[in-house]
Amino acid sequence: MKPLLAFLAITSLVSPVLAGDTPTLPDLEGKPVAVLDAAGKKAVVIFFVSPYCPTSNTFGPEMNAIVKDFGKDFAFRFVHSDTTVTEADRKQHATMMEFTEPVLTDTAQKLAKQLGAKTTPEVAVVTPDGKTVYQGRINDLYLGPTKRQREIKTHDLRDALTAVRDGKPVANPKTEAMGCGIVFAP
Numbered sequence: 001m002k003p004l005l006a007f008l009a010i011t012s013l014v015s016p017v018l019a020g021d022t023p024t025l026p027d028l029e030g031k032p033v034a035v036l037d038a039a040g041k042k043a044v045v046i047f048f049v050s051p052y053c054p055t056s057n058t059f060g061p062e063m064n065a066i067v068k069d070f071g072k073d074f075a076f077r078f079v080h081s082d083t084t085v086t087e088a089d090r091k092q093h094a095t096m097m098e099f100t101e102p103v104l105t106d107t108a109q110k111l112a113k114q115l116g117a118k119t120t121p122e123v124a125v126v127t128p129d130g131k132t133v134y135q136g137r138i139n140d141l142y143l144g145p146t147k148r149q150r151e152i153k154t155h156d157l158r159d160a161l162t163a164v165r166d167g168k169p170v171a172n173p174k175t176e177a178m179g180c181g182i183v184f185a186p
Contacts, residue, residue: 023035023036023110023111023114025079025104025105025106025111026104026105027102027103027104027105028090028091028094028103028105033077033102033104035077035079035104035111036126036128036130037075038074038075038127038128039075041073041074041075042073042074042127042164042165043074043075043125043126043127043128043133043164044074044075044076044077044125044126045066045070045074045075045076045077045123045124045125045157045161046076046077046079046111046115046123046124046125046126047063047076047077047078047079047121047122047123048079048080048081048112048117048119048120048121048122048123048124048182049063049078049079049080049093049097049120049121050080050082050085050093050120050180050182051080051085051089051090051092051093051096052082052084052085052089052180053120053121053179053180054180055120055121055142055178055179055180056120056121056179056180057097058141059121059138059141060096060097060098060099062138062139063078063097063099063121063138064097064098064099064100066138066157066158066161067100067101069158070158070161070165071101073161073164073165074125074161074164074165075101076101076102077101077102077103077104078094078097078099078101078102078103078104079103079104079105079106079111079112080093080103080104080105080106081106081107081109081111081112081117081182082120082182082183083107083109083183083184083185084183087105090103090105109182109184109185112182112184113184115132115135116135117135117182118177118181118182119177119178119179119180119181119182120179120180120182121137121138121177121179122135122136122137122177122179123135123136123137123138123157123177125157125160125161125164125170127164132173133160133164133170133173134156134157134160134161134164134170134173134174135173135174135175136156136174136175136176136177137156137157137175137176137177137178138156138157138177139152139154139155139156139157139158140152140153140154140156142178142179143178147178156172156175159171159172160172160173
């Protein structure tokens with residue numbers, strides 16, 4: 001009975017996303033990118049980022065390392081959903097952070113709202129069938145908005161990607177992201 005309850009609890013956290021909808025967002029050159037197109041890979045990893053958030057920027061090297069370590073099995077997107085971010089700042093941020101995967105603009109905030117993203121940095125892992133199998137923090141470097149640990153103890157995103165890659169359920173599919181709030185339009 002306990003394994004069944006644990007399975008039901010975990011599957012209740014896994015949510016469908018954009019059923020039947022394949023949203024496109026413009027990249028930095030204005031070309032439309034199908035956000036959830038995994039291109040034959042296991043899932044799409046969506047990083048919500050902001051150039052104005054020091055916490056988000058602290059994670060830039062780790063996001064790039066994750067792209068490098070898991071790029072064979074996953075598609076990656078960096079998404080700006082904050083309405084206060086200018087085009088020039090998005091481009092400068094992508095260059096400064098050395099992002100190699102598509103950097104997308106979600107000025108209508110449709111993707112952020114549909115995924116329930118509220119923070120930068122926040123990450124969502126969405127499978128080709130539209131299910132969010134992980135959402136939350138990259139790791140536990142920050143335990144609160146200004147409470148930074150000396151060392152990382154839990155690599156939440158890496159653990160989730162390893163599980164998805166290996167065909168296993170994600171042990172902790174929902175965590176709380178720490179950082180700066182996404183500024184939503186009224």
